[in-house]
Amino acid sequence: MYIVSLTYTASLERIDDALPAHRDFLDAQFAAGLFIAAGPRMPRDGGVIVASNMERERLDAILASDPFAQQGLADYTVTQFKATRLAPGLNLPRPEAQ
Structure with a gap:
């Protein structure tokens, strides 16, 4: 799993x-x-995405296709982690077939 933190590099108007x-x-x-x-x-200075079910290279390619990235409006920091505990009732997406 990944936590993607976006930090805006442009005005909120843009x-x-x-x-x-x-x-x-x-x-x-x-x-x-x-x-x-x-x-x-x-405060509204960026955003957060939780992503799962892919290799890091695929995530990087997906993030590069984000309009915020294409227009140079945000920087991205990606943190990978292994979820070993979940709140009751919360299910992780199943991994892709390898």
Whole structure:
């Protein structure tokens, strides 16, 4: 699993202009089963994505296709971790077939 932390490098006005395209990007990744949580940081200086079910190289390619990345609006920090405990009722996506 991965925690992706986005830090905005542009004004909120520019972020807001790109937000509809960024949300479409997120929708596609959720539909593909690759992202499992996403939202803005508080205060609103970036965002967080929780991703799973892929190799790091694939995640890097996906993040490079984010409109925020393509327009130079955010920097990305990726932290990989192995989830060994989950809250009751929370299930992890199943790993891809290797």
